[in-house]
Amino acid sequence: MLTDSIIDRAVRAALDEDCPWGDVTVETTIPADATGVARLVPRQPGVLSGGRVFAAAFRLQDPRLEVSLERPDGSAFEPGDVLATVRGPVRGILTAERVALNFTQHMSGIATMTRAFVDAATAACAPGAAPRIVDTRKTLPGLRAFEKYAVTCGGGHNHRFGLSDAVMVKDNHLAALREAGLDTVAALRAIRGRIGHTTTIEVEVDSPKQIPLALDGGADIIMLDNFSLDDTRRGVELIAHRTVVEASGTMTLDRIPGVAATGVDVISVGALTHSVKAVDLGLDWE
Structure with a gap:
């Protein structure tokens, strides 16, 4: 990179x-x-x-x-x-x-x-069970490759490099779908039909109620955005290893042990680059 x-x-x-x-x-x-x-x-x-x-x-x-x-x-x-x-x-x-x-x-x-x-994530989990710590696209313009490389030097991993890498349906995309009167499940299935077989689909949800829709739509990754610890644990149970589970939203060093212990697969942290x-x-x- x-x-x-x-x-x-x-x-x-x-x-x-x-x-x-x-x-x-x-x-x-x-x-x-x-x-x-x-x-x-x-x-x-x-x-x-x-x-x-x-x-x-x-x-x-x-x-x-x-x-x-x-x-x-x-x-x-x-x-x-x-x-x-x-x-x-x-x-x-x-x-x-x-x-x-x-x-x-x-x-x-x-x-x-x-x-x-x-x-912090490793200390909160059993050996080999810690979630990946990953970055976001919240990088300085022109320096993304440098900043994402630096994350790997610290033992973290990279999220998508840019908008061309994967489908990521976030809250604003879902809101636009609802405004247009489109069904979320049908929309996600339609996306699957338009992309290559190697392209993943990630769906951001902001409440446990949205998880079944993301699962029915065929999401490969479900992002639990700004969930409480209780809702994060519930989300992990609902998903039951059917997709990769990512936790996101105002992640601080103090929050990481609790979130890591919920069983999520990935924790994305914008602060790694935007607040360093x-x-x-x-x-x-x-």
Whole structure:
């Protein structure tokens, strides 16, 4: 998903935004032949994501720069650990520093938050029984591939990447069907007839009463949206393993253990990307 071409395109755009006509500061203060070594060091605990992106920022700024990634993505780190080392022309290091850190801090923030949600779900369930923690489409425009990749670095999984991946009939779609006088079950069955055999259908429900309709319509996945814990347990019982059960709606770290223990298969968490706080990383000179 996060290919080298996607990385290079986004990083090049970020460098062009930050330095459209050259870096006037380094060009007037740093000798052109000066070389140095800088290390990526965290100021707080976290989980790493974005090593390739970090390296790309320096490579694209100055191909003479050498970047050694000391830890793989997905690694937990503590303050003072060395995560990467950059060697070469000082001008290039200083010019690319902020772009490299912006990407890596943001992606590591997502990975760190995801790991916390995964750990909370795992602790609430018997071994091997924890639901998947997945992301949503609530991502920054243009950065979806980066953010969804960061979720996997934290031990989470990806929901659909975009609107083209799967049929997902949400509350507004169902409301529009009702306004048009269309039967939900018939509409879902008609959708099945229009899509390929590999395309899944997910249906969002906001009360247990809607579950039989989704089942009769042939849903592959049923999303229990903003259900109470009691209703979530009831929903899992009603569905009885006939579809994948997803819980969604204002998922916080405090809520995860209770929801995970209800027996759902998946918990989708928009906060993994839309409310994440960057991890504090710095570039320290040797």
